[in-house]
Amino acid sequence: MSISVQNISKSFKDKTALKNISFEVQEGELFGLIGPDGAGKTTLFRILTTLLFADSGTATVANFDAINDYKKIRNNVGYMPGKFSLYQDLTVEENLEFFATIFGTTIEENYDLIKDIYVQIEPFKNRRAGKLSGGMKQKLALCCALIHKPKVLFLDEPTTGVDPVSRKEFWEMLKRLQTKGITMLVSTPYMDEAALCDRIALIQDGKILEIDTPQHIVKHYPKTIYNVSANNMYQLINSLKNYEHNYSVYPFGEFVHYSDKRNDFNPTDLKLYLEKQQLQNIQISKTAATIEDTFMELAK
Amino acid sequence: MLPIIFVLPILQLVILSNAATFEIKNIKFSYIDNDKTSFSRELIQKFDASTYFNVLTDFPSNKLASEAMLKGDVDVILEIPENFERDLVKNQSTDLSVTINAIDGAAAGVENVYINQIIKDFNKKAQVKLVQPFNQINKPINITSIPSFWYNETLNYKTFMVPGILVLLVTMITLFLSGMNIVREKEIGTLEQINVTPIKKHQFIIGKLFPFWIIGFGLLTIGLIIAKLLFNVPIVGSIFLLYFFTSIYLLVILGIGFFISNFTETQQQAMFISWFFTVIFILMSGLFTPIESMPVWAQYITEFNPIKYFVEVMRMVMLKGSNFTDIVPQFTKTLAYAIIMNGLAVISYKKST
Numbered sequence: 203m204s205i206s207v208q209n210i211s212k213s214f215k216d217k218t219a220l221k222n223i224s225f226e227v228q229e230g231e232l233f234g235l236i237g238p239d240g241a242g243k244t245t246l247f248r249i250l251t252t253l254l255f256a257d258s259g260t261a262t263v264a265n266f267d268a269i270n271d272y273k274k275i276r277n278n279v280g281y282m283p284g285k286f287s288l289y290q291d292l293t294v295e296e297n298l299e300f301f302a303t304i305f306g307t308t309i310e311e312n313y314d315l316i317k318d319i320y321v322q323i324e325p326f327k328n329r330r331a332g333k334l335s336g337g338m339k340q341k342l343a344l345c346c347a348l349i350h351k352p353k354v355l356f357l358d359e360p361t362t363g364v365d366p367v368s369r370k371e372f373w374e375m376l377k378r379l380q381t382k383g384i385t386m387l388v389s390t391p392y393m394d395e396a397a398l399c400d401r402i403a404l405i406q407d408g409k410i411l412e413i414d415t416p417q418h419i420v421k422h423y424p425k426t427i428y429n430v431s432a433n434n435m436y437q438l439i440n441s442l443k444n445y446e447h448n449y450s451v452y453p454f455g456e457f458v459h460y461s462d463k464r465n466d467f468n469p470t471d472l473k474l475y476l477e478k479q480q481l482q483n484i485q486i487s488k489t490a491a492t493i494e495d496t497f498m499e500l501a502k
Numbered sequence: 503m504l505p506i507i508f509v510l511p512i513l514q515l516v517i518l519s520n521a522a523t524f525e526i527k528n529i530k531f532s533y534i535d536n537d538k539t540s541f542s543r544e545l546i547q548k549f550d551a552s553t554y555f556n557v558l559t560d561f562p563s564n565k566l567a568s569e570a571m572l573k574g575d576v577d578v579i580l581e582i583p584e585n586f587e588r589d590l591v592k593n594q595s596t597d598l599s600v601t602i603n604a605i606d607g608a609a610a611g612v613e614n615v616y617i618n619q620i621i622k623d624f625n626k627k628a629q630v631k632l633v634q635p636f637n638q639i640n641k642p643i644n645i646t647s648i649p650s651f652w653y654n655e656t657l658n659y660k661t662f663m664v665p666g667i668l669v670l671l672v673t674m675i676t677l678f679l680s681g682m683n684i685v686r687e688k689e690i691g692t693l694e695q696i697n698v699t700p701i702k703k704h705q706f707i708i709g710k711l712f713p714f715w716i717i718g719f720g721l722l723t724i725g726l727i728i729a730k731l732l733f734n735v736p737i738v739g740s741i742f743l744l745y746f747f748t749s750i751y752l753l754v755i756l757g758i759g760f761f762i763s764n765f766t767e768t769q770q771q772a773m774f775i776s777w778f779f780t781v782i783f784i785l786m787s788g789l790f791t792p793i794e795s796m797p798v799w800a801q802y803i804t805e806f807n808p809i810k811y812f813v814e815v816m817r818m819v820m821l822k823g824s825n826f827t828d829i830v831p832q833f834t835k836t837l838a839y840a841i842i843m844n845g846l847a848v849i850s851y852k853k854s855t
Contacts, residue, residue, distance in 0.1 A: 289692055301699070
């Protein structure tokens, strides 16, 4: 077991950040923590990286206890905080060398691990870290977190504020790292990234709502979902929300995800109702539930 | 940043040492001469000749002089009574009225001494002129004391101030920089990144404070060179002893800086607290006002002031040529302070919360 969290709770003054959280991450697994801002993701990361002590419960990382063996954990994990936190006035190369030295290793020793990532930023190795673009910064931070060949890698919202192309590249990098046997715990507020994880935990208000694979987690959605579209989005949402049989109505890109309370729901009834509301070009089609739908359902 | 660290203190040393003077000069002197005789003119000429007084105006009446004092145009009014010369010759005694603006009490006291000296001198010469030769036999022999000022023979205040100001700038720069530096790492998040690494507490602390220890020495060196070349301050004692004491003293200051940064979250907070302590330490260090003239409770407080010891040692070694045995009390207290402050700093620095 690479990460094991048992009944962890943490409060800050009168605010509870984590309530009785338990989960386990297998060795070599890419585990996603999915939840909105303020759900407690970062607090959990800080506990697992031994920066914060939990009020109750136990946690082990790479089979080391988070409280008693915290020194061993620090030698065996890589942590990439959500906020860029390398030395901005050191160059790319100096940052990497600095972190290698702190961990008592050298760049050469573990170069094969970071090679794929480092070659992308190598042309800028003499540039100061503060002058890098967002995507470049993330790559450098990932290199620094990997330089000591950690067993477990913690990535706290690594793609927040990064452009879509860099985000995609970043996840491809994580997938490649996984093949090298590194366990990864990633948090993200983006539901589309969740589908790339082996297993995900949906977390809200310090509680885990559900843990499963992305493929299975959508099955927790109890209803059939329909894509509904019409000429006027705003009016469509309002009309659907006023429809007496609606179970859930969420805008989803160019469609509205709609589900009905009735088991014998017939889409033509809905179409007739919407036409009465002066909507045109109405289209209704069945669709599969997404992680986002499931999250909204579970978070109700 | 590095040029700023060195250029600003040098400017500070040059400007402060020249400007922060205790000597009272350019006293705005005015007089009301009701006598208008050769005697009264001679007295006024004496004031005119003195470098301390700027003889400004001759007021026709007491009222106008008072008005000028109220406006702040004059500091001193000397009123010479009518029949000044006649009374002096006839009765061998007369009165002079001196009015001094005493808003700054210390300055007024000094001005009073200057005025009395000039009048006494005038009096002595007048006696010689006026007193008949036969009286001279009975006249008591004048006792004159010739003071000799040790360690600063010419009473050059710069000799006194420069070592003190040197202390001030070594202290300020190292305290602010060390306190600010670690808090800055908290602000930009690098401290968190460092905390998850296996780096040891003492490694981190030494790594953070060592550069400022070196910078402190750099400042002391530059300051001493300026003191010698620009202000010609004597360095009687051992330079090695100065550096040795400074090495311990800097540990105290760096420990305080580190301690402050452990209890603050932003550079603004760290700056505010550093300022609070610096101002108290400097004003109660004996640099500007002697500790002996402070109230007793304040004197007890100064026992906890590391700057006080450094100022004392600096002046003792530079001006008096004190050796190590002379500074043992200051040294042991500073050493104890260094151990306590750094101990507290290490204990309060936590890699996790």
